[in-house]
Amino acid sequence: MIDLFSWPTPNGQKVHIALEETGLAYTTHAVNIGAGEQFSPEFLAINPNHRIPAIVDQDGPAGKLALFESGAILVYLADKAGNFMPADAAGRYVCLQWLMFQMSGIGPMFGQFAHFNAYAPEKLDYAIERYRKEARRLVGVMEKRLKQEPFLAGTYSIADMAAWPWIHVGATRSFEWDDYPKVKAWHDVIEARPAVQRGMALLAEHRRPGPMDEKAKDVLFGAKQFEKR
Numbered sequence: 001m002i003d004l005f006s007w008p009t010p011n012g013q014k015v016h017i018a019l020e021e022t023g024l025a026y027t028t029h030a031v032n033i034g035a036g037e038q039f040s041p042e043f044l045a046i047n048p049n050h051r052i053p054a055i056v057d058q059d060g061p062a063g064k065l066a067l068f069e070s071g072a073i074l075v076y077l078a079d080k081a082g083n084f085m086p087a088d089a090a091g092r093y094v095c096l097q098w099l100m101f102q103m104s105g106i107g108p109m110f111g112q113f114a115h116f117n118a119y120a121p122e123k124l125d126y127a128i129e130r131y132r133k134e135a136r137r138l139v140g141v142m143e144k145r146l147k148q149e150p151f152l153a154g155t156y157s158i159a160d161m162a163a164w165p166w167i168h169v170g171a172t173r174s175f176e177w178d179d180y181p182k183v184k185a186w187h188d189v190i191e192a193r194p195a196v197q198r199g200m201a202l203l204a205e206h207r208r209p210g211p212m213d214e215k216a217k218d219v220l221f222g223a224k225q226f227e228k229r
């Protein structure tokens with residue numbers, strides 16, 4: 001049994017989707033990051049980087065295994081299930097390449113765009129435009145790839161599961177669908193998958209109905225990040 005520690009944000013949702021796609025047995029534990037639960041001693045023992053998602057697999061390769069970083073978790077789940085990564089060596093590296101593209105590019109750039117556009121106390125036009133341009137450039141790279149192949153690694157894989165929640169939430173904020181028709185078609189095919197819908201429904205009752213409140217902003221972006229360690 002896998003214990004999942006998560007919250008309904010894109011980095012959590014990619015793992016929710018992978019757990020549903022693979023059919024591996026799991027139990028969900030909500031970690032309210034707006035209330036600071038990522039700083040609890042119990043959670044820090046699993047993830048010293050105090051971020052969701054994290055998992056603990058009681059039946060890991062050498063006994064109990066705790067893992068953080070969503071990309072590492074996705075590779076682990078695909079390997080454990082024997083699915084959603086190409087079986088041949090070259091295909092596996094291509095899949096890892098697109099997974100790294102999401103982890104190092106789409107996630108951080110979309111995240112910084114959201115921060116400066118919606119949460120920063122000052123409107124810094126330079127920062128907003130810098131990250132908007134980067135977000136659009138990265139979606140443009142996906143558009144070119146999806147002109148060649150239906151999915152990032154050729155067949156549906158953890159690379160798509162990683163990128164999908166970010167593209168889903170970024171559309172109409174950091175980029176417009178009309179500029180990226182292949183990305184839109186890819187998004188819609190994946191959205192129709194029942195496992196994706198179940199993954200997105202996980203913990204959805206905790207999704208914020210409106211703008212982030214000041215207490216959550218202080219927990220996520222303030223000095224408490226350091227005080228609470």
Ligand SMILES: N[C@@H](CCC(=O)N[C@@H](CS)C(=O)NCC(=O)O)C(=O)O
Nearest residue numbers: 009011033051052053069070071220
């Ligand atoms: N690179 C990490 C990023 C994880 C991450 O940034 N998670 C955010 C939610 S999307 C979080 O837990 N934030 C809590 C905080 O900033 O204290 C991963 O992919 O797992």
